Amino acid sequence: MQERNSMPVAEGPHPLDAADPETGVVRVCASRCSSCIFASEDDPARYPISDAERDAWTDRVAAEDGYVVCHDSGQHRPAGAPAAICHGFWVRYRRQSLMLEFIARFARTQRVDPPDRPAYPRTPDPA
Template sequence: MTPDSPDAPGRPGYADVADPVTGEVRLCASLCATCIFHPGNQADLLPGRVAQMVRDARACAGHIPCHSTLDTPAPAICRGYADGPDRGASLTLRLGRALNTLIEITPPDHPVP
């Protein structure tokens, strides 16, 4: 990852899904209620936006954080992205699995606006 990568610490939109003390990587245990990977367009995103987010994440070996966890003290990787065909592109997911530090959290009941 380079400092200008979309998921680099300090960049707008960056969500640290790993606990800096324990090294645990948070992953949503299920899709949140309005996950962008549910069928349809519940989040009212522009056409092609989800595909672009996936391409951006894949391009930097990153991931997509769950939008429902972004304004919480413990952001997590989106379950829809983690279960998709691009999950192997995420360095964070691969490391969490390899080091056995991947923990599943229950997504918040109500998405953050």
């Protein structure tokens, strides 16, 4: 596992594939997870990343026609839970990314509930 722009990145061939390899159905979170990176920066449950870091990272991913897997359905997901595209990323970039537009128009999608996970602990800002 590597760290890039403060977000974990899994390694290996398609480790966080939101598409079912047998059916081709693409999973998209039906709602934000409890610690979604697209929640307000003031939300104490939000994954600890600044808006600027998130925007730089997600803008680059969208520009490269990629997608962001919900971190609660990604490498931190409970055993057996499938990876799914982050709801916040889907809503924000669906019309800006050729990949997401293609998925929205032509692929079979399945809306899945994000795993119910505890919120990430926030560390207080230094005084």
